[in-house]
Amino acid sequence: MVKLLRKIFLVDLFTGLMVTFRNQRPKYIYTEQYPGERPKVAERYRGAPRLNINPENGETLCISCNLCALACPEGLIVVTSERNEQTKRKDLTTFTYDTSRCMFCGLCEDACPVDALELTQDFELATYTREGQIWDRQMLEEGPRPTPYKC
Amino acid sequence: MPDSTFLDSTELVLNMGPQHPSTHGVLRVILKLDGEKVMGTSCVIGYLHRGVEKIAENRTWAQFNPYVDRMDYVAAVSNGLGYCLAVEKLLGVEAPPRAQAVRVILTELNRIASHLVWLGTHALDIGAITPVFYCFREREEALNIFEKYCGARLTTHAFRIGGLLYETYDGFEREVKAFCKMFPPKVDEYEELLTNNRIWAGRLKNVGVLTADECKEYGVTGPVLRAAGVKWDLRKAQPYSGYEKYDFEIPTRENGDTYDRYIVRMREMRQAVRIIEQAVEGMPEGPIMGKVPKVIKPPVGEAYVSIEAPKGELGYYVVSDGSVQPYRVRVRPPSFVNLQALDRMVRGGLVADVVAVIGTLDIVLGEVDR
Numbered sequence: 001m002v003k004l005l006r007k008i009f010l011v012d013l014f015t016g017l018m019v020t021f022r023n024q025r026p027k028y029i030y031t032e033q034y035p036g037e038r039p040k041v042a043e044r045y046r047g048a049p050r051l052n053i054n055p056e057n058g059e060t061l062c063i064s065c066n067l068c069a070l071a072c073p074e075g076l077i078v079v080t081s082e083r084n085e086q087t088k089r090k091d092l093t094t095f096t097y098d099t100s101r102c103m104f105c106g107l108c109e110d111a112c113p114v115d116a117l118e119l120t121q122d123f124e125l126a127t128y129t130r131e132g133q134i135w136d137r138q139m140l141e142e143g144p145r146p147t148p149y150k151c
Numbered sequence: 152m153p154d155s156t157f158l159d160s161t162e163l164v165l166n167m168g169p170q171h172p173s174t175h176g177v178l179r180v181i182l183k184l185d186g187e188k189v190m191g192t193s194c195v196i197g198y199l200h201r202g203v204e205k206i207a208e209n210r211t212w213a214q215f216n217p218y219v220d221r222m223d224y225v226a227a228v229s230n231g232l233g234y235c236l237a238v239e240k241l242l243g244v245e246a247p248p249r250a251q252a253v254r255v256i257l258t259e260l261n262r263i264a265s266h267l268v269w270l271g272t273h274a275l276d277i278g279a280i281t282p283v284f285y286c287f288r289e290r291e292e293a294l295n296i297f298e299k300y301c302g303a304r305l306t307t308h309a310f311r312i313g314g315l316l317y318e319t320y321d322g323f324e325r326e327v328k329a330f331c332k333m334f335p336p337k338v339d340e341y342e343e344l345l346t347n348n349r350i351w352a353g354r355l356k357n358v359g360v361l362t363a364d365e366c367k368e369y370g371v372t373g374p375v376l377r378a379a380g381v382k383w384d385l386r387k388a389q390p391y392s393g394y395e396k397y398d399f400e401i402p403t404r405e406n407g408d409t410y411d412r413y414i415v416r417m418r419e420m421r422q423a424v425r426i427i428e429q430a431v432e433g434m435p436e437g438p439i440m441g442k443v444p445k446v447i448k449p450p451v452g453e454a455y456v457s458i459e460a461p462k463g464e465l466g467y468y469v470v471s472d473g474s475v476q477p478y479r480v481r482v483r484p485p486s487f488v489n490l491q492a493l494d495r496m497v498r499g500g501l502v503a504d505v506v507a508v509i510g511t512l513d514i515v516l517g518e519v520d521r
């Protein structure tokens with residue numbers, strides 16, 4: 001009898017609907033209006049790479065030790081350097097970082113002894129071309145350039 | 152697959168997947184149907200095969216660590232824990248107590264996140280649209296903790312061989328405690344939506360029954376096994392990473408049908424909250440990294456470590472030839488083994504039940520195909 005009454009008065013349905021209506025309060029809105037409202041990612045977020053420069057003289061912090069390239073499981077970092085005869089140190093010439101193959105594991109960042117290479121909080125890595133995914137030294141230092149769209 | 156009724160003109164062979172939304176990835180199930188009745192199935196897997204085990208042989212021990220996250224991507228933290236424990240066993244080191252506590256907290260949070268994905272998608276398959284939004288809302292909170300802790304939400308790479316790389320961030324304990332307080336009422340909310348719902352019970356009860364003996368025969372583990380009444384949980388049976396210190400129960404049920412597996416997983420989420428609460432209360436101070444050399448070169452030998460991942464027993468068998476690279480890494484993924492039972496569970500049932508059974512097995516194709 002109780003079962004029949006439950007069936008007639010749709011008790012189960014209303015219990016479920018009650019939960020739905022409880023969640024209609026504006027406080028419970030979770031959706032982010034993405035391009036308008038930008039999410040704040042965590043401080044440790046592993047996003048777009050950056051090669052830090054010394055803010056005082058604009059020189060790169062990288063000492064061309066190649067440790068990041070060795071640490072990377074994908075082998076996507078290529079560091080080249082040449083010997084400076086005066087200081088007897090290696091100077092960085094090029095630094096390429098192929099973001100299309102990167103899985104943002106952070107191993108390169110951990111390996112860097114001078115904190116030159118860093119994965120930043122920037123998460124917008126889309127480009128129009130495949131070549132645009134390969135970041136060179138200038139891009140790593142200054143941030144990505146807008147890629148011209150080729151038809 | 153049985154060929155007995157092949158001459159019957161009513162028989163139909165139907166491909167379900169690999170793009171079918173309720174096969175949870177790229178699984179192809181060949182169904183042999185007699186009207187609405189399923190006469191037999193066979194699974195075609197391998198669409199997501201990336202050769203993870205082979206990749207391991209070309210990476211150093213530490214470099215392979217991020218790859219394991221890509222197998223079971225909804226429970227990446229558990230994968231990382233299994234791999235790290237296996238290599239640690241090979242090296243003969245143990246993570247310091249603080250690292251172990253943080254590992255337990257993150258793995259249990261991940262268990263909750265994984266079960267929430269399961270609940271949301273499973274309910275979606277059955278036809279209940281609402282739970283998925285609620286589940287993903289709470290999962291977001293767990294993923295935010297991962298993001299703040301290690302910088303990634305899904306493929307976390309949270310642990311390192313020998314311990315942890317990152318110390319917990321400011322407010323970690325507060326946020327985890329807040330999550331533990333917030334979460335159990337939310338589970339009540341899901342249960343309110345589903346447990347006594349007549350449609351839900353009608354779709355799940357006595358569907359895809361797998362008895363305890365059949366589970367053992369197929370090597371099925373995890374909630375599927377526990378729903379059949381076998382009290383087997385590796386966290387209790389072979390404690391690792393300090394699980395022996397925590398007080399929790401292993402939820403079991405008797406019938407082994409889809410509804411029982413739902414109940415078991417719901418209770419498991421509540422138990423996970425209990426474990427997290429205990430772990431965060433008694434989090435010891437101290438170092439987070441064990442004594443591991445910079446270049447990891449385990450001695451010649453082999454080790455097998457299995458842990459209780461959200462989906463079942465996740466095992467790593469690692470062999471070292473004394474070099475910087477693994478000689479062999481073999482993964483025993485729970486989804487792959489559990490999927491073998493699919494045929495037994497759906498044979499004789501209806502087509503619509505196939506969807507329910509695939510959902511209840513909680514497979515992740517990244518792990519099945521590796």
Ligand code: SF4
Pocket residue numbers: 071072073074075076077101102103104105106107108109
């Ligand atoms: S984040 Fe990982 S995959 Fe990407 S460059 Fe660094 S080490 Fe390589």
Ligand code: SF4
Pocket residue numbers: 061062063064065066067068069079111112113114115116117
């Ligand atoms: S590890 Fe750091 S210092 Fe060394 S090459 Fe890479 S970015 Fe430069």
